[in-house]
Amino acid sequence: MGGRVWEAGVLPAEVTRFIGRRREMSQARALMSRGRLVTLTGPGGIGKTRLALRVAAEVRRSFPGGVWLVELAALEDGEQLAQTVAARLRLGNEAIRDPLATLVDHVADQRLLLVLDNCEHVLDDCAALVGTVLRAAPDVQVLTTSRQMLGVGGECVFPVPPMVLSGDGAPPNCARRWRCSPTGRPRCARISSSP
Numbered sequence: 001m002g003g004r005v006w007e008a009g010v011l012p013a014e015v016t017r018f019i020g021r022r023r024e025m026s027q028a029r030a031l032m033s034r035g036r037l038v039t040l041t042g043p044g045g046i047g048k049t050r051l052a053l054r055v056a057a058e059v060r061r062s063f064p065g066g067v068w069l070v071e072l073a074a075l076e077d078g079e080q081l082a083q084t085v086a087a088r089l090r091l092g093n094e095a096i097r098d099p100l101a102t103l104v105d106h107v108a109d110q111r112l113l114l115v116l117d118n119c120e121h122v123l124d125d126c127a128a129l130v131g132t133v134l135r136a137a138p139d140v141q142v143l144t145t146s147r148q149m150l151g152v153g154g155e156c157v158f159p160v161p162p163m164v165l166s167g168d169g170a171p172p173n174c175a176r177r178w179r180c181s182p183t184g185r186p187r188c189a190r191i192s193s194s195p
Helices: 022-034 048-062 078-088 099-107 120-136
Strands: 037-041 067-071 113-117 141-146 155-159 176-180 186-190
Touching: 022 037, 022 048, 022 141, 022 155, 037 048, 048 067, 048 113, 048 141, 067 078, 078 099, 078 120, 099 120, 113 120, 120 141
Parallel strands: 037 141, 037 155, 067 113, 113 141
Antiparallel strands: 176 186
16 A cells, blocks of 8 residues: 555654644634635645644544544555555455445544545545545545645635744744754754854
8 A cells, every 4th residue: 555544543743842833723723614625735845744733633522533644645646545545444455345435435424534644646536535525424524735725626725834934044932943964964953142
């Protein structure tokens, strides 16, 4: 399969502090209260996934059927999408004859949040799957991240803006700045008081 999955209601632990984005979190939650499909859009690295995970963590109590995260970045092609999501919901393995029908049948009477991360490279397949699930399951909500909107009817699109930086180039209330190590990988270094 290619997509990475997490336990229902168990989102990956944050390894760094979540800084800022209060306004964006509030706006994304407001969109979720108005529509069943919210897509966080923006260029790679802008913070779509981090924002989606934080929003999902904050609203998970509203979903007795769980919060189901499916990471799609490693998915090789869209034909694997329904199978990946069905497996994520523990509906079987690759032997499912019609994974989309099995998925739809399972979620039809559930109240759950499906978080699809990195939809852009399987965009058309994501749009088809999400449209089918939303039509069949009135209590399912979907939160997606993508570089572009899915184009599904009723979709609420939230363009994630860049972080607002303080004068020294660090995020607000941050005592660190990104620098590159000799290997070229970013590392966090304390900001010194001297130039």
